[in-house]
Amino acid sequence: MSSSDDDVPLAIRGRPNGSSPKSKKASPKPKSPERITKAMEKRLDDEMDLDTAGDTGGIGITVTNTSTRPKRKSTKPAVKNESSDSDVPLTKRRKPNGTPLKSETDSDDDVPLASRRGAAAAKKPSPKAEKAEESDSDAPLLTSKLSPAAMKMLQKEKVEVEKKAAETAKAIRAEKNLPTGKRKLDVRKEEESDDDVPLAGRKKVAQKKAKTGKTTAKKVVKKASARAGKGKAGKGDGEEEEEEAGYAWWQEQTESDGKTKWTTLEHNGVMFPPPYQRLPRHVKMRYDGVPLTLPEAAEEVAGFFGAMLTSEHVKNKVFCDNFFGDFLEVLEESGGAQGPDGQDVDVTDFNKCDFTPMFEYFEAKREERNQLTVQQKKDLKAERDALEEPYLYCRLDGRKEKVGNFKVEPPGLFRGRGEHPKTGKLKKRVMPEQVTINIGEEAKVPAPPPGHKWKSVVHKQDVTWLAMWTENVNDNVKYVMLAATSSLKGQSDFKKFEKARELKGVVDIIRKDYERELRDKSMVVRQRATAMYLIDKLALRAGNAKGEEEADTVGCCSLKVSNITLRKPNLVTFDFLGKDSIRYYNEVAVDPQVFTNLRLFKARKDGADELFDRITTQSLNKHLTSYLKGLTAKVFRTYNASWTMQIELAKIPAGGSVHDKVAAYHLANKTVAVLCNHQRGVPANFAQNMQRAIDRVKGLRYQKLRLKRQIAYLDPKRVKKMPDYFKPDPEIQEDFDTWVVEHQKLLIEQEREKIHRKFEKDNEKQVSDGKPELKEKELNERLKALKEMEKEFEKENKTGKVEPKTRSCSIEKIEEQIKKMDEKIKKAEMENHVKDENKTIALGTSKLNYIDPRLTVMFCNKHNVPLDKFFPKTMRDKFKWAIESADETFEF
DNA sequence: AATATCACTTAGAATTCTATAG
DNA sequence: CTATAGAATTCTAAGTGATATT
Numbered sequence: 001m002s003s004s005d006d007d008v009p010l011a012i013r014g015r016p017n018g019s020s021p022k023s024k025k026a027s028p029k030p031k032s033p034e035r036i037t038k039a040m041e042k043r044l045d046d047e048m049d050l051d052t053a054g055d056t057g058g059i060g061i062t063v064t065n066t067s068t069r070p071k072r073k074s075t076k077p078a079v080k081n082e083s084s085d086s087d088v089p090l091t092k093r094r095k096p097n098g099t100p101l102k103s104e105t106d107s108d109d110d111v112p113l114a115s116r117r118g119a120a121a122a123k124k125p126s127p128k129a130e131k132a133e134e135s136d137s138d139a140p141l142l143t144s145k146l147s148p149a150a151m152k153m154l155q156k157e158k159v160e161v162e163k164k165a166a167e168t169a170k171a172i173r174a175e176k177n178l179p180t181g182k183r184k185l186d187v188r189k190e191e192e193s194d195d196d197v198p199l200a201g202r203k204k205v206a207q208k209k210a211k212t213g214k215t216t217a218k219k220v221v222k223k224a225s226a227r228a229g230k231g232k233a234g235k236g237d238g239e240e241e242e243e244e245a246g247y248a249w250w251q252e253q254t255e256s257d258g259k260t261k262w263t264t265l266e267h268n269g270v271m272f273p274p275p276y277q278r279l280p281r282h283v284k285m286r287y288d289g290v291p292l293t294l295p296e297a298a299e300e301v302a303g304f305f306g307a308m309l310t311s312e313h314v315k316n317k318v319f320c321d322n323f324f325g326d327f328l329e330v331l332e333e334s335g336g337a338q339g340p341d342g343q344d345v346d347v348t349d350f351n352k353c354d355f356t357p358m359f360e361y362f363e364a365k366r367e368e369r370n371q372l373t374v375q376q377k378k379d380l381k382a383e384r385d386a387l388e389e390p391y392l393y394c395r396l397d398g399r400k401e402k403v404g405n406f407k408v409e410p411p412g413l414f415r416g417r418g419e420h421p422k423t424g425k426l427k428k429r430v431m432p433e434q435v436t437i438n439i440g441e442e443a444k445v446p447a448p449p450p451g452h453k454w455k456s457v458v459h460k461q462d463v464t465w466l467a468m469w470t471e472n473v474n475d476n477v478k479y480v481m482l483a484a485t486s487s488l489k490g491q492s493d494f495k496k497f498e499k500a501r502e503l504k505g506v507v508d509i510i511r512k513d514y515e516r517e518l519r520d521k522s523m524v525v526r527q528r529a530t531a532m533y534l535i536d537k538l539a540l541r542a543g544n545a546k547g548e549e550e551a552d553t554v555g556c557c558s559l560k561v562s563n564i565t566l567r568k569p570n571l572v573t574f575d576f577l578g579k580d581s582i583r584y585y586n587e588v589a590v591d592p593q594v595f596t597n598l599r600l601f602k603a604r605k606d607g608a609d610e611l612f613d614r615i616t617t618q619s620l621n622k623h624l625t626s627y628l629k630g631l632t633a634k635v636f637r638t639y640n641a642s643w644t645m646q647i648e649l650a651k652i653p654a655g656g657s658v659h660d661k662v663a664a665y666h667l668a669n670k671t672v673a674v675l676c677n678h679q680r681g682v683p684a685n686f687a688q689n690m691q692r693a694i695d696r697v698k699g700l701r702y703q704k705l706r707l708k709r710q711i712a713y714l715d716p717k718r719v720k721k722m723p724d725y726f727k728p729d730p731e732i733q734e735d736f737d738t739w740v741v742e743h744q745k746l747l748i749e750q751e752r753e754k755i756h757r758k759f760e761k762d763n764e765k766q767v768s769d770g771k772p773e774l775k776e777k778e779l780n781e782r783l784k785a786l787k788e789m790e791k792e793f794e795k796e797n798k799t800g801k802v803e804p805k806t807r808s809c810s811i812e813k814i815e816e817q818i819k820k821m822d823e824k825i826k827k828a829e830m831e832n833h834v835k836d837e838n839k840t841i842a843l844g845t846s847k848l849n850y851i852d853p854r855l856t857v858m859f860c861n862k863h864n865v866p867l868d869k870f871f872p873k874t875m876r877d878k879f880k881w882a883i884e885s886a887d888e889t890f891e892f
Numbered sequence: 893a894a895t896a897t898c899a900c901t902t903a904g905a906a907t908t909c910t911a912t913a914g
Numbered sequence: 915c916t917a918t919a920g921a922a923t924t925c926t927a928a929g930t931g932a933t934a935t936t
Contacts, residue, residue, distance in 0.1 A: 311906095415905085415906095417903095417904080417905090463898085463899065463900090464899080464900080465899075465900090468898095468899095477897085477898070477899080479898095479899070479900080481899090481900080489901095492900085492901085493901095496901085541902095545895095579902080579903065579904095580902095580903055580904060580905095582903085582904080634901085634902095678903080678904085679904080680904060680905085681904075681905070696913095750914090754914090842903085842904070844903095844904090845902070845903060845904080848902085848903095849901075849902055849903085850902090
């Protein structure tokens with residue numbers, strides 16, 4: 001059983017000397033020397049800074065010694081019983097957020113599909129980590145998991161990809177009549193001037209014009225016909241449609257100064273959550289077995305926890321402590337708890353609290369809601385929709401635009417990810433008095449709820465938010481902004497991808513520069529070059545400094561010494577918690593100079609010290625800006641993701657079914673997701689579902705065998721002629737005789753249920769038709785079929801033959817059926833395999849944020865695949881600009 | 893220069909909807 | 915038709931990076 005679970009609940013880390021809540025950690029003096037000498041590099045070899053453990057061949061993992069583990073590791077939970085976690089079903093295991101050592105690895109795995117790579121899988125540190133390791137062969141990573149030969153292939157491929165990138169860059173510059181020289185000054189100037197074109201490159205405009213002309217024309221036709229068809233549907237009809245169609249900003253060439261986001265803005269403010277409704281009197285939490293009567297405010301907070309009893313959060317000590325602390329505070333403020341006789345009860349011990357009555361009440365409520373008829377549900381929904389209606393849209397510069405999160409976040413318990421020190425704290429109800437409204441000067445200010453007023457009303461035209469408040473747990477600002485489908489968001493999305501495409505034009509120079517600077521004498525330069533290398537090759541995030549009161553996670557610039565392990569000759573193991581406390585685990589063969597540098601940066605530091613102690617994200621970004629205005633570390637992620645996608649998509653051959661194309665696209669998508677380390681938790685009952693799916697396929701194989709056995713029945717000579725053909729598929733051969741009996745029982749059982757259900761239904765019908773109920777006799781009559789089945793199975797098991805049900809059944813027809821069955825089996829098996837492979841990989845994030853949507857449009861056009869195979873409704877809305885401006889010729 | 897503030901994008905989990913296998 | 919699995923959507927936390935402040 002995974003011991004990684006044990007890492008979840010940790011004691012709250014005390015914050016020394018009441019530093020200001022938001023202060024970022026004070027950067028200590030750099031420990032690394034300012035200049036690097038040859039001697040220092042030489043000396044590295046004499047120092048014991050490398051892990052010498054392990055034979056070279058192995059993926060054997062070096063266990064970092066305890067002193068270099070992050071603090072987080074060494075802080076052991078005060079109370080922790082090992083056994084409690086082992087009760088958690090496999091499938092509910094939490095992802096390993098705790099940077100477990102390899103040795104803590106779960107040896108038992110989530111029921112794997114047959115094809116699991118043996119040794120490698122067994123050694124994996126955790127399911128999460130596995131993903132990182134299992135990087136697809138196409139991922140631009142040099143993963144040491146692979147055989148030396150495969151590694152070489154990979155390396156070669158990576159080189160190819162970069163070569164291609166360099167060629168592209170040169171081509172771009174050549175097109176601009178620029179020298180292809182190294183002097184970046186020239187390039188920089190050009191890029192900068194180019195950047196003044198706010199949207200697409202000027203050259204593209206003409207091309208786009210032509211394209212969009214087409215679509216516009218089409219639309220006009222459609223609209224006209226729609227109007228004609230509707231006839232007298234309404235006079236404002238045409239106008240309405242114009243409204244809904246939205247603003248095709250990508251067809252305009254208007255330049256904005258990039259500062260002003262709007263000139264007029266009207267909206268209806270925000271929607272507050274409904275007020276708290278008290279629980280029925282009989283629903284009470286218990287304290288030491290005694291039902292408590294709580295004041296309204298305290299009851300609400302208790303309910304927040306009570307509703308979560310099945311969540312993983314309640315197993316987290318920090319979460320419980322934080323909740324309980326805040327609960328007690330509210331309880332005291334609101335007057336305290338009473339027992340059944342009205343006596344005061346002093347609540348002090350979390351462990352004496354029992355929230356199950358509340359939990360059960362909420363569950364019952366939910367079930368009740370579930371039981372409503374379809375119509376009732378519809379009515380309820382309509383009611384809700386009517387309430388939301390006023391907030392759905394705003395009017396920005398006269399245009400109707402969709403608003404995103406117009407609902408004020410309801411109170412609840414803060415669900416911080418990973419080891420967030422504040423997780424579980426009470427998120428208080430937001431009052432109108434805390435909300436600032438941003439709206440046009442001319443516009444009518446939305447009325448605050450009766451008896452309340454807004455904190456303030458502002459008219460900031462340089463921002464896009466409509467309303468704002470500060471949340472109480474982390475003092476973070478929450479904004480109400482437009483939806484992703486809005487033109488404002490669309491434009492900035494477009495700009496993001498255009499910036500990444502601009503990077504194409506300079507990326508080769510940047511790469512040459514940092515490769516050279518890997519050997520620079522200056523520590524600052526060398527650290528910067530090394531960080532650039534990691535950001536570029538591994539798509540690491542920038543890694544801004546973080547505060548004391550946040551989860552302890554890192555990105556590139558904030559990597560700690562303990563996050564990397566080095567093994568000669570040039571293997572680096574990255575193991576750290578990144579954004580959202582998602583583990584990044586990767587073993588990579590790096591450029592030898594990078595390896596040397598990392599050794600140098602680690603030298604004479606503690607595990608908790610910063611690896612890159614002389615650079616910051618700001619200094620790194622400042623440097624990047626000198627190549628290209630607006631170039632920052634995050635652009636590399638976008639660039640590498642989209643570029644990788646383009647390369648992967650280009651590999652997909654023409655021809656084949658739509659199904660094949662879809663699968664191939666998803667595979668390309670997966671490559672990108674792995675590159676970006678996008679992971680997801682395995683759904684609670686994944687293993688169970690998987691097993692069911694596998695059993696279903698086995699069942700199909702048996703059905704296939706039965707078809708063959710029909711042939712055996714019709715033409716017994718064949719069995720002699722080709723005995724192998726009549727054997728069960730190899731996949732079910734093992735213990736077939738035992739299995740098949742079990743399976744047959746199951747089939748009979750299923751049939752029995754079916755008959756029962758049918759009987760009951762028929763009975764209901766009889767009753768509603770005013771006829772007498774069916775007799776028990778009738779049921780028994782029907783159940784006789786089961787006996788028949790049983791007999792047939794017995795006979796089949798003896799003879800290996802099945803009598804066809806229908807007379808007119810030719811061998812040819814049966815063979816046809818077998819073929820169909822084979823296809824069905826193959827498809828189901830493929831799907832199961834993919835499902836298992838992707839169980840921990842989140843494809844959505846890269847599709848939504850990193851892969852230029854025009855690539856998907858290009859792919860669909862080129863291969864004639866409907867776009868909705870990849871973009872669901874909301875994405876099609878969000879990427880409307882891409883859908884209407886790209887065709888099969890688009891190149892990132 | 894450090895750091896605080898602000899605005900915005902990116903992210904996985906949780907919830908709701910829906911398609912389809914049974 | 916209905917239960918369920920998976921897809922889609924919603925929610926809000928957690929990043930990045932620009933700019934203001936000290």
